[in-house]
Amino acid sequence: MERYHRRQSTPKSARDHCRLQRPVYLGRLCTWLGGVIVNKNDVLPLYKNEIVQIFLLIALVQIVFVVYTVLTVRETPRHEHAQFELVSVIKTFFFKPSRYPDLSWVLLARLLVMMGIWGVFYFLQYYFDDVLGGPGVKTIIFGSNFSGEGFSGTLFLPVLLLFALPTSLIAGWLSDRHGRKVMVYTSGAVMTAVCVVFILFQNQYGSLIAAAFFGIGYGAYTSVDWALTTDALPTTDEAGKFMGIWSAMGILPQVIGIAIGAVILQLLRDIPNHFGYTLLFLVTIVYFGLGTLVIRQVRGVR
Secondary structure, three states, rough: HHHHHHHHHOOOOOOOOHHHHOOHHHHHHHHHHHHHOOOOOOOHHHHHHHHHHHHHHHHHHHHHHHHHHHOOOOOOOOOOOOOOHHHHHHHHOOOOOOOOOOHHHHHHHHHHHHHHHHHHOOOOOHHHHHHHHHOOEEEOOOOOOOHHHHHHHHHHHHHHHHHHHHHHHHHHHHHHHOOOOHHHHHHHHHHHHHHHHHHHHHHHHHHHHHHHHHHHHHHHHHHHHHHHHHHHHOOOOOOOHHHHHHHHHHHHHHHHHHHHHHHHHHHOOOOOOOOHHHHHHHHHHHHHHHHHHHHOOOOOOO
């Protein structure tokens, strides 16, 4: 009954925010198309043209969804007119974690898990080139000359998406019946297994197995993470602010996690047996482990 009350008391703006966000898999689809279109081994004029095509594609997708949102979303107009003050607005985004402990733990868990996801995902193309590629190497199934972009765009990402899409639906359904936290634990364990596979099986077939596990774990986590956050939202009229902070916890790792990964690979580039990538995957396991354990501190959501 308490959980029902928490859901019903969640401000409508928060529920609409979750409902109207475009699916995270659209970004993965664009990444897949980028891997198909762009090949860094092409001659420079052709490569420049491929980059332009990618940015035009991104612009088109953004325009379509912005227009769709503007035309279909019906908002309740606010009658009060508050004066905008930048300092005051920035201050509203700071709150005492002890005041909203469940939400604070959820935000920290998201930051850690996304650090792991982006700390690995961004460097996979380089991993494919440096570890799986080489002179005379052919791409499995297709038999073409191997390239990191080609392998990622034509095999790795399609496998990831194939497993992520149904898993996100199934995980959301299961979390409604068995709880959010158990699905976060499961997805964290599965994404940890991805790193183990990359470390132990450094070949194209091993990478496709990792793609399947990555899709399962990522699909489950992104689905349940939305639900977990809305369940942990405090019953205030600031749901939009808290969802904005939640979104920032997914954006910051794209800078911090990638920067840390780049430093690791740069410092260890001369150590044989691709030890830099091994350490990167080990650090990612730590991120996933901490992010998963942090969820244990959430008391108000099962």
